[in-house]
Amino acid sequence: MAQPNGNQQGKKIDFSKRKLKELPKAALARSDVAWILDLHHNRLKHVNGISALRHLRELNLSRNEFSSFPQEIEELRELRRLYLNQNSIKTIPEGIFSQLVELEFLKLSNNHLAGIPSDLNRCKKLEYVSLSNNCLKDLTVLVGLPKLKELFVERNYLTKLPASLFLDTGLTKFKGTENLLREPPEEVCAGGVKDIQRYFKMLGSDGLHMRRVKTMFLGSSMAGKSTICRSLRKRQPVEVALDDRTVGIEISEVEMGDVRFLFWDFAGQEEYYLTHHVFITPQAFVILTIDLASYSVKDPQSFNESVSFWINNIQLRVPDSVVLLVGTHLDQCRDEREVQEKKEHIEMSIRDMLKERRENLEQRIKNIKEEQKDPAVFSDQLRDLDHLTEYNLKVIDLIPIDCTKPEEITKLQDHILCQVQKTELFPNIEKTLPRRFQEVELSIKDLKKEEATSKHGIWSFDEILDNLHTKLAELDREDLQCILRYLHRIGIIVWYEEIDTLVDTVFVEPSFLITLFKTIVRHDLVKQLKDIPRKELQQERALEIHRGKWINDLRARATLHNVAIRVLLRRSLREHQLDDEDLVEEIVGTRRKDGKVLQLLHHFEICLPTKLVSPLNPEAPEFTPNKTWQLSDLSIHDPKDACLFPSYLQDNNTVLKMWGEDKNDEIEVRVYFLPEIPHGLFHRLIIKTCSFYPVHWVGKEFCLLSSGNRLVLLKERCGNKDEDQFIVIRCRRPDPLEQDMDKCWNMIMTVLSKLMQLTEQWPGLCPYICTPCRERGCSAYFHWSDWKEPYTGTGEKELCDNGHIHRPEMLFPKAQRDTKSNESLNVALEETS
Numbered sequence: 001m002a003q004p005n006g007n008q009q010g011k012k013i014d015f016s017k018r019k020l021k022e023l024p025k026a027a028l029a030r031s032d033v034a035w036i037l038d039l040h041h042n043r044l045k046h047v048n049g050i051s052a053l054r055h056l057r058e059l060n061l062s063r064n065e066f067s068s069f070p071q072e073i074e075e076l077r078e079l080r081r082l083y084l085n086q087n088s089i090k091t092i093p094e095g096i097f098s099q100l101v102e103l104e105f106l107k108l109s110n111n112h113l114a115g116i117p118s119d120l121n122r123c124k125k126l127e128y129v130s131l132s133n134n135c136l137k138d139l140t141v142l143v144g145l146p147k148l149k150e151l152f153v154e155r156n157y158l159t160k161l162p163a164s165l166f167l168d169t170g171l172t173k174f175k176g177t178e179n180l181l182r183e184p185p186e187e188v189c190a191g192g193v194k195d196i197q198r199y200f201k202m203l204g205s206d207g208l209h210m211r212r213v214k215t216m217f218l219g220s221s222m223a224g225k226s227t228i229c230r231s232l233r234k235r236q237p238v239e240v241a242l243d244d245r246t247v248g249i250e251i252s253e254v255e256m257g258d259v260r261f262l263f264w265d266f267a268g269q270e271e272y273y274l275t276h277h278v279f280i281t282p283q284a285f286v287i288l289t290i291d292l293a294s295y296s297v298k299d300p301q302s303f304n305e306s307v308s309f310w311i312n313n314i315q316l317r318v319p320d321s322v323v324l325l326v327g328t329h330l331d332q333c334r335d336e337r338e339v340q341e342k343k344e345h346i347e348m349s350i351r352d353m354l355k356e357r358r359e360n361l362e363q364r365i366k367n368i369k370e371e372q373k374d375p376a377v378f379s380d381q382l383r384d385l386d387h388l389t390e391y392n393l394k395v396i397d398l399i400p401i402d403c404t405k406p407e408e409i410t411k412l413q414d415h416i417l418c419q420v421q422k423t424e425l426f427p428n429i430e431k432t433l434p435r436r437f438q439e440v441e442l443s444i445k446d447l448k449k450e451e452a453t454s455k456h457g458i459w460s461f462d463e464i465l466d467n468l469h470t471k472l473a474e475l476d477r478e479d480l481q482c483i484l485r486y487l488h489r490i491g492i493i494v495w496y497e498e499i500d501t502l503v504d505t506v507f508v509e510p511s512f513l514i515t516l517f518k519t520i521v522r523h524d525l526v527k528q529l530k531d532i533p534r535k536e537l538q539q540e541r542a543l544e545i546h547r548g549k550w551i552n553d554l555r556a557r558a559t560l561h562n563v564a565i566r567v568l569l570r571r572s573l574r575e576h577q578l579d580d581e582d583l584v585e586e587i588v589g590t591r592r593k594d595g596k597v598l599q600l601l602h603h604f605e606i607c608l609p610t611k612l613v614s615p616l617n618p619e620a621p622e623f624t625p626n627k628t629w630q631l632s633d634l635s636i637h638d639p640k641d642a643c644l645f646p647s648y649l650q651d652n653n654t655v656l657k658m659w660g661e662d663k664n665d666e667i668e669v670r671v672y673f674l675p676e677i678p679h680g681l682f683h684r685l686i687i688k689t690c691s692f693y694p695v696h697w698v699g700k701e702f703c704l705l706s707s708g709n710r711l712v713l714l715k716e717r718c719g720n721k722d723e724d725q726f727i728v729i730r731c732r733r734p735d736p737l738e739q740d741m742d743k744c745w746n747m748i749m750t751v752l753s754k755l756m757q758l759t760e761q762w763p764g765l766c767p768y769i770c771t772p773c774r775e776r777g778c779s780a781y782f783h784w785s786d787w788k789e790p791y792t793g794t795g796e797k798e799l800c801d802n803g804h805i806h807r808p809e810m811l812f813p814k815a816q817r818d819t820k821s822n823e824s825l826n827v828a829l830e831e832t833s
């Protein structure tokens, strides 16, 4: 007979992770005293007999195989907590919840529920309800639950939230992303309960119905993005000079028909890609521009560079987008046949690409299902993969145009308008907004014209509030915060309130800020440094010899001196005729304080503040005898004198010299990425890990971290298009005879947690973790079911598919067997959860 897991405390019976198909008799044996029954991670489809446990307070049936709601639960009248998440329940009959009046906690996420029974409303003691990942369209049933504090409804089909769910209720936590919300829009919901309450209070009964689409123009340099953008704006062809390359991103607003388009024109030059992903946001319309004249159907590189690179990036970062293909330079193509051939080639190749990705995902799901020894262990991973297959990049056929002809611009405009009207492509283009939102938006537009600030559009929060008060008397602080958050999320303004030093700064002209960004992150930085006149150097107390050093350090170490950054920014401001010294200092910074631009670059992990002298090892003993090294506050506030930009790194020599040859007795973990490693991910991993481990060496595809006398090597392997792309994490212990691997695993797990945290910013990315067999030449590997879940193997040794024997501690962290013993993993888990 099945026995409960571990030590039972009388009131709790634990039968989790047992592959059970029936409720075990032993679970019912203590019906008089059992309070908690844990049956999660089994294969249950029913729980016949459970009604015997009349005093049950908590029942956990998550991760089982229920396709219908287990009716017998209605007999459990004392139930407080019920877990039925991660099953396949489609409906819940009426009449069950009306019996469960003591229920306080209900978890039904990850099922297929299309509705909630109306008698759920009788559970007046409910405090927590999770219904995420279902098919719900309406939440009215939940109105009037007096004690409801936390509600989770992400990934459903909700279009509208009931105002009475939020107004004058005790709700404190709400998550509702990835629905089809119009009222309130998702950008308001992202601000949490308080913003939703503000929204409904301001909405009243006469909300405005707005149709607005953020439109992002992506594509290679010279494809014609700016030409299209500017021509659509002017409603006639605009010729863009050949040397007028977009620097960063240009933002503009255009009204076409009854839709307002917010155009974001992204620079196509490679050096700018690193900062693009910050601004590529979900729920946007992407116009992928391709120069048809230079496109070649014979050269695969042509498709890779001008199409597949972009489609992959969009798919990784915003996998649910709508992409319109626009082919420019029609006038420079030979004839209609050439255009048709190229159009068909591009469309067909994209279809193949998307099909291949889908098949790859399906194959992986199939493999896991076939290989699985214990389905419960893999269920999280299967769910993530299933979720990835649900993403559906919608690519609209290519429209070829000649940007030099007025009628072609009109044709493109009509085509764009026609696409955004299609509800199957843009189901929630229309948003309901309180009139106050529009009033504030219009007033901010007026602020942009104010002479004193029109060139930079930088305002303090209080200045904006004061200014708006003259027009909108009863607008309070919280109202304005709620509206600014919304305007920030839709891309009208930039307000990074999460950065302490910028909480009071609102950029009403986002393109100005981005232009400043690009003063530093650009393709021709060395030339920019060379072009600085001597007089401007002197203003920052720099000499010619300093310039030489800046250029050398940039080339050799990818570091840019803070003085150089200040000189470049000053230059850029002067070009914008900005000379108010207070403002300049605020943006540029001083020797003692970083300016706003640098703060933002740090925040987005584009660069890492660094010292130019060799870093001291904080764990080394201090020189003074008998005195231990003090990690004083000084090391934290120590002003840094340069920034490391990993994107400017040229080679790997320093790292390779420090690391020497790879050895077999090191621990190695690999993280594979499907379809590929996103551009900039490795650079950001370098910044994340180097800010954690102050002793480090960096290279173009390598990074070496040191903690005490242990070394961890990170290596990016991009290979060519047909090879798997992965990141290797290796750890070398100081003494090969040392048996205790815990410290090595601590380092690896810290790096891994930072990497997994980063991957969350690319929702279309599919990581796969494994330990390769350490035997030289062996291609076998050990798959990690889930990096957060404990490894459940108990054997003394592990055998690879080719029969090579390994000690488990060389393959998996001890933390995977005993989570509590690994502090850094626990920190990592907290960070990522």
Ligand SMILES: Nc1nc2c(ncn2[C@@H]2O[C@H](COP(=O)(O)OP(=O)(O)OP(=O)(O)O)[C@@H](O)[C@H]2O)c(=O)[nH]1
Pocket: 219, 220, 221, 222, 223, 224, 225, 226, 227, 228, 238, 239, 240, 241, 242, 244, 245, 246, 247, 266, 267, 268, 269, 289, 328, 329, 330, 331, 332, 401, 402, 403, 404
């Ligand atoms: N003849 C012709 N020229 C075009 C057409 N479309 C764009 N051009 C020209 O191609 C050049 C590059 O166009 P841009 O719009 O600047 O290209 P972009 O994609 O914005 O380039 P980046 O700013 O580098 O990202 C400009 O000189 C345009 O005038 C077209 O359909 N026909």
